[in-house]
Amino acid sequence: EVQLVESGGGLVQPGRSMKLSCAASGFTFSNYGMAWVRQAPTKGLEWVATISYDGSSTYYRDSVKGRFTISRDNAKSTLYLQMNSLRSEDTATYYCTRGNCYWGQGVMVTVSS
Amino acid sequence: DVVLTQTPPTLSATIGQSVSISCRSSQSLLHSNGNTYLHWLLQRPGQSPQLLIYLVSRLESGVPNRFSGSGSGTDFTLKISGVEAEDLGVYYCVQGTHAPFTFGSGTKLEIK
Numbered sequence: 112e113v114q115l116v117e118s119g120g121g122l123v124q125p126g127r128s129m130k131l132s133c134a135a136s137g138f139t140f141s142n143y144g145m146a147w148v149r150q151a152p153t154k155g156l157e158w159v160a161t162i163s164y165d166g167s168s169t170y171y172r173d174s175v176k177g178r179f180t181i182s183r184d185n186a187k188s189t190l191y192l193q194m195n196s197l198r199s200e201d202t203a204t205y206y207c208t209r210g211n212c213y214w215g216q217g218v219m220v221t222v223s224s
Numbered sequence: 225d226v227v228l229t230q231t232p233p234t235l236s237a238t239i240g241q242s243v244s245i246s247c248r249s250s251q252s253l254l255h256s257n258g259n260t261y262l263h264w265l266l267q268r269p270g271q272s273p274q275l276l277i278y279l280v281s282r283l284e285s286g287v288p289n290r291f292s293g294s295g296s297g298t299d300f301t302l303k304i305s306g307v308e309a310e311d312l313g314v315y316y317c318v319q320g321t322h323a324p325f326t327f328g329s330g331t332k333l334e335i336k
Contacts, residue, residue, distance in 0.1 A: 158326065206272055
């Protein structure tokens with residue numbers, strides 16, 4: 112069974128950093144591209160970043176370019192999202208997803224002073 | 225980016241009623257490899273999204289067959305034939321044909 116388990120969220124002040132992790136199991140992690148999707152409170156789903164199966168290619172939405180970094184450790188079957196210079200508008204539940212078919216339970220990130 | 229326009233934004237149905245949700249794309253979702261990467265998700269209250277339909281019309285394993293998907297090119301439809309109480313939530317279409325993948329704005333299904 113495919114499982115994706117996010118961790119690392121919480122409350123952070125504007126301008127600070129936070130790193131999210133997504134532990135994958137139940138499939139060969141190194142064979143699949145992965146992505147982060149977020150959902151602001153009461154809002155819809157919004158793609159954040161994508162990484163290729165081997166980590167060689169990464170893509171970001173414009174509003175997070177230069178601030179967020181997606182990465183992966185295939186040996187650990189883990190996906191990461193390093194978030195720097197956080198803003199209030201980054202407040203959301205962050206999901207890791209494999210191809211929009213499998214989703215984690217999400218982790219809440221609140222950016223507030 | 226591809227824009228997916230979902231209608232209606234909200235839907236109120238009685239148990240047993242059949243309903244449809246429309247998803248229209250700003251450009252064709254037919255990939256050069258012949259696949260159309262248009263999927264449907266359901267997000268129940270307080271839960272993460274779950275896949276219902278993939279590649280326009282393929283039912284995800286474990287999803288009841290009262291759900292069905294159809295369409296091609298730029299126009300797609302999700303149909304629920306006989307709504308049940310557990311179907312309440314927000315339905316999203318999502319496209320993966322053109323990078324970056326994008327989501328519709330969602331259709332909230334309420335049970336009368």
